[in-house]
Amino acid sequence: MNIREALVEMKAQSPVLGATPVEKRNKALSCIIEELKADSAEIFKANKKDLEEAHKANLADSIIQRLKFNEKKLEGLVAGLADLIQLPDPLFKTTLARQLDEGLNMYRKTCPIGVIGIIFEARPDALVQISSLCIKSGNCAVLKGGSETFNTNRVLFQSIQKALVKAGISEHVLFQAEERTEISELLKYDEYVDLIIPRGSNAFVRYIMDNTKIPVLGHADGKCHIYVDTSADFEKALKIIVDSKTQYVSVCNAVEALLVNRTIAKEFLPLLAKVLADNHVTVKGNKEVSDYINCDVVEDAELVKEYLDYIVSVRIVEDEAEAIQYINKNGSHHTDCIIAEDKEAVAQFMRLVDSAGVYNNCSTRFADGYRYGFGAEVGVSTVKIHARGPVGLEGMVTYKYEIYGDGHIVDDYASGKKEFHFKELD
Numbered sequence: 407m408n409i410r411e412a413l414v415e416m417k418a419q420s421p422v423l424g425a426t427p428v429e430k431r432n433k434a435l436s437c438i439i440e441e442l443k444a445d446s447a448e449i450f451k452a453n454k455k456d457l458e459e460a461h462k463a464n465l466a467d468s469i470i471q472r473l474k475f476n477e478k479k480l481e482g483l484v485a486g487l488a489d490l491i492q493l494p495d496p497l498f499k500t501t502l503a504r505q506l507d508e509g510l511n512m513y514r515k516t517c518p519i520g521v522i523g524i525i526f527e528a529r530p531d532a533l534v535q536i537s538s539l540c541i542k543s544g545n546c547a548v549l550k551g552g553s554e555t556f557n558t559n560r561v562l563f564q565s566i567q568k569a570l571v572k573a574g575i576s577e578h579v580l581f582q583a584e585e586r587t588e589i590s591e592l593l594k595y596d597e598y599v600d601l602i603i604p605r606g607s608n609a610f611v612r613y614i615m616d617n618t619k620i621p622v623l624g625h626a627d628g629k630c631h632i633y634v635d636t637s638a639d640f641e642k643a644l645k646i647i648v649d650s651k652t653q654y655v656s657v658c659n660a661v662e663a664l665l666v667n668r669t670i671a672k673e674f675l676p677l678l679a680k681v682l683a684d685n686h687v688t689v690k691g692n693k694e695v696s697d698y699i700n701c702d703v704v705e706d707a708e709l710v711k712e713y714l715d716y717i718v719s720v721r722i723v724e725d726e727a728e729a730i731q732y733i734n735k736n737g738s739h740h741t742d743c744i745i746a747e748d749k750e751a752v753a754q755f756m757r758l759v760d761s762a763g764v765y766n767n768c769s770t771r772f773a774d775g776y777r778y779g780f781g782a783e784v785g786v787s788t789v790k791i792h793a794r795g796p797v798g799l800e801g802m803v804t805y806k807y808e809i810y811g812d813g814h815i816v817d818d819y820a821s822g823k824k825e826f827h828f829k830e831l832d
């Protein structure tokens with residue numbers, strides 16, 4: 407089945423899946439858990455092949471880290487799926503109930519988006535997380551993972567399809583695109599696809615936006631910042647920075663840039679340099695930073711990169727206002743943090759930083775659907791329309807208006823024969 411044929415079938419299946427009771431959708435998730443466990447040996451074998459090919463191709467360590475799929479990753483997926491099953495049904499919720507006139511009632515209810523195209527990085531667990539979120543939220547999906555995980559993704563997808571059939575859901579609600587050319591093909595079919603969610607570089611997301619009429623929910627770079635204020639607890643700051651940078655360096659919510667208030671630079675930077683060196687992190691800074699610590703001296707333009715590696719940039723700022731201005735100008739609006747004990751400074755940062763996640767005194771690595779209690783996520787949205795931040799179940803639904811009348815016609819109201827009597831309903 408080619409991608410156009412798959413989309414035609416998917417469009418037909420979309421309302422059927424959207425009307426499927428939550429018990430059946432949850433059963434599909436339970437079946438996915440069973441199939442993943444049953445097929446684990448085959449999944450690990452396929453992943454070993456992907457890893458061997460990645461090493462032969464001399465791929466970066468950060469990419470290889472994402473590629474790994476082992477017992478620990480499987481356990482994490484199973485736990486996430488179990489949590490997702492326990493979450494309330496996001497569909498058919500009434501978010502507004504209003505009487506327009508006597509006997510004429512309007513209700514706003516949640517419903518699936520429909521058919522979603524999701525393009526994601528070379529991370530096998532992402533395929534399972536995204537598929538399960540789509541099933542729970544009643545959405546059909548075209549899935550395109552990174553080519554580096556070709557073998558693992560193929561086996562994982564086969565396990566998911568077996569689970570769907572076992573649960574009595576059509577296997578055609580999901581389609582796995584395996585060729586790069588299928589992305590360009592997918593972007594043409596705005597009559598079948600309701601939303602595109604691309605995960606990748608800024609340039610890649612921009613390419614998607616520029617080459618389709620389909621709405622795009624963008625998640626691009628993760629240039630996360632931490633600002634260390636004059637009121638910061640140094641011990642707390644160092645602990646948070648190390649976790650934000652090194653807990654998992656190759657992900658979008660790892661910190662990439664540190665901003666340090668000039669007042670504390672002389673005292674704080676040597677402590678920072680030592681703890682980063684102890685954790686094998688290379689520091690890049692401008693000339694001013696090099697006056698306080700040994701670092702790779704670079705131009706200011708080099709300090710705004712997403713490294714996805716054991717590298718972090720450090721910049722000295724005059725005050726909180728400069729830090730906020732710098733983050734809003736140079737960040738990716740993903741996740742940014744202030745380390746401070748001054749409540750006024752914290753409140754100011756929270757109000758003025760224009761990012762999907764704004765934190766105080768905690769690691770940027772908390773920017774994750776699982777850690778937010780969403781069960782999983784299809785990505786982190788840095789746009790402001792529809793969904794923002796980690797996109798879990800709530801971000802996978804839209805709504806419709808249902809009106810129930812009894813022979814009501816607009817002409818009665820236009821002519822003045824009748825009047826509206828708006829009243830909120832329980």
